[in-house]
Amino acid sequence: MKIKKVEVFAARLLLKEPFIISYVQLDDMPTIITKLETDEGVIGWGEAVPDQNVTGETWESTYQVIQHELAPLLINESPFAIDRIHKKFNGKIDGVPSAKAALDIALYDLMGKITGQPVYQLIGGKAHEELQVPQVISIKEPEEMAADAQRYVEAGFRNIKIKVGTNATMDIQRIQAVRQAIGEVTQLRVDANQGWNRIDTLKVIRETADCNVDWYEQPVKAHDLRSLKEIRAVSPQKVMVDEGVHNIQDLVNVIGMRAADMLNIKLMKSGGIYPALALANLAEAAEMPCQVGSMVESAIGTMAGAHLAMSRSIIETNEMVGPLMFSRDVAAVTYDGDVIQLSDAPGLGLEVDEEYLKSITRFSCYIQ
Known part of the structure; x- marks a missing residue:
């Protein structure tokens, strides 16, 4: 064929x-x-x-x-x-x-x-019982982000991710406001998208130590692995690398420098499922837990990421949230509360x- x-x-x-x-x-x-x-x-x-x-x-x-x-x-x-x-x-x-x-x-x-066969069966089989997705909150005023987070928790989401990375002092207020709004049980993740420098990052981590953040994602510029390493060395919470790793050579450097605790794999950074599998395999060899992240893709990219996440036990979390953010999508994706559903339909399982x-x-x- x-x-x-x-x-x-x-x-x-x-x-x-x-x-x-x-x-x-x-x-x-x-x-x-x-x-x-x-x-x-x-x-x-x-x-x-x-x-x-x-x-x-x-x-x-x-x-x-x-x-x-x-x-x-x-x-x-x-x-x-x-x-x-x-x-x-x-x-x-x-x-x-x-x-x-x-x-x-x-x-x-x-x-x-x-x-x-569904794609996940072709690349490793079913490694998880379910795939929980977070709700991702855009940068707004602290009280607006807190209100959004509270609404999502009331709707049944067990994981909240907030975008920060503008002004460190304001970002501290955002993190504190969201944690207060969602209580102590809900997981909280913080993503600066390269928006801080090393000094700002350390300030934010220090002053949000009581907010029980799961991890701080890509706090500094993608190329600044030295700062990322220094942050990780003193942070009581995990540090995730995202924009700093596109390919296998980048990950070799991160692992060699011990610059991060976790890796965010994105199909749009890696070049698709095939090279993403190589990243997951190397991360597993280094005992580095992974996440499959999102560029806010439609149902198509979202389900590709979901199949990848389902197929590897080292991929512990995911952000397959794109379809939740669109007024209308090019195909239907089913969520049961905060769990994305994968069918046994062939391929990506989409019409x-x-x-x-x-x-x-x-x-x-x-x-x-």
Whole structure:
């Protein structure tokens, strides 16, 4: 069975409310959806959600790279030739991980559909009984974030993640306000998205010591592993690296420096499921617990991340929250309270609404 056609859709998904983190505010989410079709008519779906501040890619550049550089490499390839395909991708162009992820995810969807298996069965089987998701709260005034957090806890969410990383003094107030609002039982995670320096980070950790934070995520710039190491050495709470690790070489450096306790794996940073599995395996060898994070993907990227998270015991947490943040998605994802549901349907287990996808698409192309 060979790939005969690739379609690419540059779309924008409407958010329920603006998504605000330390370096950007998004009023809608630009995404690139890919559709692979074999000579026997089997369809596989993938997605790229680039972030120019993290992956070095824009929405427009990702579309162009897929159209002109990567998608042509798939024509007449077997969907199962995943190792060879990634070598072709990397030989053609360096970096561009979300562009590669868009096609990698679609390949796994194809493989699952061809074999009649859900993706998680192809990559490790069921390592967890369930996948709890947190609610993620954008940067706002402390009292607004506290009110959001309280509302989510009352709705049944057992894990709250808050975005910070603007002003350290205000961020301390945000963390304290949210912890007071959610009580002592609910898990609390803090993500600065590179927004602090070493001194600010140490101040925040010191002054929120009584807030029982599960971990502080990527407090300093991605390249500043020395500061991350120094923070980890004195922090009573765990430190998670996110933007500081894109690929296996980055993780080797983090492990060698003992710069972090935990790793946040994102398909859009790693280049898809195949390279993400390598990260998980190396992290497991180093006894470094992982999370599968989100760039706020649609149902397609979300379910790819969920299948990855389900397949590895070293992946202890996830943030498969994108579908909770959209007014309408390109496919249905089911949540039972704060637990994302994976079916035994083949591939990613999704029925993509192509009519709706086309209605939110700004430009598209096909390669065959």
